[in-house]
Amino acid sequence: MQLDQATTEQLRDWETSLTQEYQQFKASGLNLDLTRGKPSAEQLSLSDSINEILNSDLSNESNTDLRNYGGLDGIPECKRLFAGVLGVKPEETLIGGNSSLTLMYMAVQFGLYQGFGDLAKSWNSEGRTVKFLAPVPGYDRHFSVCEHLGIELVPVALKDDGPDMDAVEQLLKSDPTIKGIWCVPRFSNPTGTVYSDQVVDRIAQLGKIASDNFRVFWDNAYAVHSLSNDAPELANLMDSCRKYGTEDSVYLFGSTSKITYAGAGVAFAGMSKANLKAFTHHLGMSQIGPDKINQLRHVRLLKDADGITEHMRQHAAVLKPRFDIVLKHLREGLGGTGMASWNEPQGGYFVSFDTLPGLAKEVVKLAAEAGVKLTPAGATFPYGKDPANSNIRIAPSVPSLEEIDRAMAVFVTCVKLASVKQRLS
């Protein structure tokens, strides 16, 4: 039944039965968790051979001693491997330590305090608040980088094909204090959005309308993380930039955190050769080089583009059934009720769910009281403030299939109960 077509009496009956259902869940002492956007043990085990893979053989392409200091930008074979993931050339690639977040943080700092190597162009030298555009809903850790560094976040809507580019272009033209934009271009966290070719092409042109120390922070965290073979591809940003001469306006990032080990992977960045030279110099002030041995482990494990594809197929085989259960519950429990909308992602780690306006916090609270932990409502928005109070991020990768099944039953009941109560009030 559709919520807005129910009579008051029907709503009251519904409320009664839903309350009963909810109380039963509450009484059953559940302890389930749909918050964690990280790989399950089963997924991590797909890479376990990495711990033995060196087999005392540290031979490598450039014939250097990987055990020693040096090699700030990573080993050549690893650059080649991950350049392909980012869609840049190996000579535009930097391989870092275990965290792309660290590379992003350092890149933001580099702009803020050092002007990417030209102090006169430091963002903070202009004496005004520095701003970043934040397509919303988005990734909380992008937001916290900015918040921690005193950069103001300006939300722009994330539409089905990517950020609202009319708004983005308008804002950039009118406000020169906007120095960056966060993008998760394929299987966005949390919406699963894949930016369309047109959007990618317009993003490549932002460097022409923005100030020359503006950067696109292209966090391609889920570049190869599709759930099926026919998931949409992402257009090549750097190739578009070459067309417009805007190569210096973009930083691309990725990591193997959700390919091999989340805690012991390798991170990588793609950027123009000019950017790479400046950024590597900057990195050299705070480190002598990354863990090259771990880079070699990754090359030995994943080998090449086909190796990555095959490896990710195994991840998909573990993940897809989890997403299927989530979506089954949503479709069967909430389809046609007018109580909610959600995405059906073809990759990534999340299902983005929207309640009716004003209900996200209530649903998260109801679920928590019934033993189902959800990401706090608002977490997908800057400063934790979802103006509509409707977005909830569902992360099904870690729990077992059975746990997801039980958790989603609770979730659907909570959404219905909150919606009916709101309608009655």
Add this chain to the structure above:
Amino acid sequence: MQLDQATTEQLRDWETSLTQEYQQFKASGLNLDLTRGKPSAEQLSLSDSINEILNSDLSNESNTDLRNYGGLDGIPECKRLFAGVLGVKPEETLIGGNSSLTLMYMAVQFGLYQGFGDLAKSWNSEGRTVKFLAPVPGYDRHFSVCEHLGIELVPVALKDDGPDMDAVEQLLKSDPTIKGIWCVPRFSNPTGTVYSDQVVDRIAQLGKIASDNFRVFWDNAYAVHSLSNDAPELANLMDSCRKYGTEDSVYLFGSTSKITYAGAGVAFAGMSKANLKAFTHHLGMSQIGPDKINQLRHVRLLKDADGITEHMRQHAAVLKPRFDIVLKHLREGLGGTGMASWNEPQGGYFVSFDTLPGLAKEVVKLAAEAGVKLTPAGATFPYGKDPANSNIRIAPSVPSLEEIDRAMAVFVTCVKLASVKQRLS
């Protein structure tokens, strides 16, 4: 013969024979390198079992999945292992990635921009140039961190027992813009100095006379890197701080870069629990956690304090003969000539050598032209400027014994030739 007792005629004869000797070296096409303060392949091989050591067994004390995200401050068994190296409690220890330089850089930034968690106390909020004390000669990468971040370096003399504490205390009392001091307290780079108990005790008291956002940056890079069993011990800084209630005024650092692998080791920091809480929060803005798998490898390889001692004894067996050759050449070639002074280190990676005032650059140039590469003169001083132009850092760890033997013969000749020429001019 002593330089200042030679007659002009004797000096001329000397110049002639030294020039001949030098020309012969020059003609022999040497290509030797005494610049690199890093472990040799032989030393790195001491740790090669680390690549196989996990043997698929990732079991660990806290029973967590080390392959996944999390654990910002490191795994407990690794904290316990390296807390002992720094002389702090395990609960005062953070285990990071592969670079202590990165931890130091982040700590300096944390003070500069964030006031260690209290923005109102950010060093840069005071609107004045921030300064650090730099005991000289010292480590160039400490200096470059400050230079890169716009922090001015104020040199203070490094005496035989540590920094000139009278000068340090005087400067801190008179200049509140001094926010830090760099210390390499055991086997200082490059002088091999071990700070005396009295100096350590006075450093522990700096927190009482300095501004409350002042920090001692205690880079104990060579904490366990003695060349013999009877090398002087270092007093425990944190214990002294506890006596004076100044625990919050010190950050201690170390790494296994010169214990296991220089490129793939683990770094660690020791600090008060209050500092650790604030710093960990700060780190959490730029990373989700360090490579815990590599931490486990280190625990398995080194096991405990005795394991570290035994491992370092093997390093000393490789290093000591190298230092012995350097010192033999210096003693036999320059002893009693009045042309030079040098330290005889009982640990660390360097011999610090002083020419007569004004000759370091000339000696480095002469040696380079004869095929012996030395660290650029001045590198051990802030901004590369040695006011006396006399200090040269000799790094004998990488070349073979035979190479060191040949390089030092050239070096001694260059020192003598430059000294005689200067005396004659």
